[in-house]
Amino acid sequence: MLKNVTDIDLRLLRLFATVVRCGGFTAAQAELNMSQSNISMHIGNLEKRLGYRLCERGKGGFSVTPKGRSVLEASQRMFEAIGVFVDQAGSLSGRLVGDLSLGLADTIVTLPHTRFGEAMAAFYRRDQEVQLNLFVNSPTELELAVIDGQVELAISYFSRTRPTLDYFPLFMEEIGLFCGARHPLFGRASPTKEEIASANWVMHGFLPESSILPLRPQRSRATAHHMEAVAQMILAGTHVGYLPCHYAEIWVERDGMKPLLPKQLTYEVEHSMITYVGRPLSEPARAFVDDLMRVHRNSRPAGSVG
Template sequence: MLRNVTDLDLRLLRIFASVVKCGGFSAAQAELNISQSNISTQISNLEQRLGYRLCERGKGGFRLTPKGQRILDASRNMFDAIGSFRDQAQALSESLVGELYIGLADNVVTLPQACFSDALALFQKRDQDVHINLFVNSPNELELAVIDGQLDLAISYFSRSRPPLEYRPLYTEEIGVFCGDRHPLFGVADPGMDAIAAENWVLHGFLPEDQELPLRPESSSATAYHMEGVAHAVLAGTHLGYLPLHYAQTWVERGRMRALLPEQLRYDVTHSMVTYAGRSRSEAARAFVDDLLSVHGLTG
């Protein structure tokens, strides 16, 4: 009785299927390139493995038994399944599959140097069936998510490095000081540094206290952990705040914001791709990293 299917069983079943297709042992010799007696031996071995007769052969000719017909049908189904598995396995050798988890800083879509959307477009051209999960969070939360394995990679401005992580600079972003049209300094043509520093500010909660800034505020009654929070406080006219120039541009054009002392109160930050150093990446993650670096004119 057949308790498990071995490579030998598959070979015997293929010989059996060829014999049936050819209509007998003698006719199958040419197709199988083995002698009639050898074919007979192989079929007998298969019948012994199964425990019952598959076909009648002799002077009356070749014909299948009822069980032989059932085995033929079952073996054909099995061969079809093996062929389907082979085709899928071969297709997967060049195809990317699975899930991809990516973290991003908020409000960088208007930054010309940030080519993340180009990286997405390039990745979509690959032979892939990958589900992409995008998350927006503060730099600190993004770093922790990469460390915990919740994200494959993240892109943001990181003020300092964490030892388990690897940082790859991608592009820079220009930051300035802004006030809203409701703020008393909005109509002042040339406010001094001291006056600006003495105003009420909204601070960035994701920046360390020793972060180097062109002007450090003296007073603050609000902390924001995303750029949108800073923008709300500035537009309220109650606070001054540091904002990316590209992000504030929409409100500047509408007359809702203005940059204060733009030649002096301006600095650049570098946005980096962060991954966990030493942790193996999925094929999809490796491919996306390659595409991300490529659209930023970098190599792996």
């Protein structure tokens, strides 16, 4: 029976939370940099400390027991409380301390008006000693990372809204439809929409079927969850697909890609910052959000709203 919580217990509880988030021992090996047998041993030690099983593992697969779910929820509340304590204790010195975990969409580094770099530079001019953790992932994975508490905030294009998340619009991004130099449509000056729609497409795994697109494919035999994977399939000449225009520009300039009917099939998406509803941000996260919102406000033309 657990009568007090030691540093070892905290590490074991964090390990258990990671295993649950990953969906099992096997999937957690890479993130924990630990063998499956080691993970099993640590979970077993935690179960001995608590006096009951937290999860089932074996031929039937991985599942969390009801008591394990309760422990997970209680430990997450404890981690949040520890984070608040660290923030408040550190703020007394006038210096930002603790961890700051952020999520980003891929490819936005080539989009000048993101202002992310300016915000990060402003944050590092503050009196701080913060451990920064950056994650690049698909929109769906970023939403889940914010909900699970893996990151405090994320910036990406989100094609839908979830009631558990707050959305703060930041900037727009232009998306076009592209084919590679090896594709039969590359040599066509003005292919028809019907010809383009009947080509083999690579679709974005994070776009729901209800998304409003200028043109939808008649067939698709490839799905990608990151923009780089979409670009690889387009460059192969086997598929056409949507890409951010700023990201595709380097290949367009080298005649490795070209946009298809850009005046008709180009559209814009809005990127937002998301946070979890009702979950207080850490002091470093609040400071970074202030810097992020300020640089984007200052970049808007006079008379713009937002």
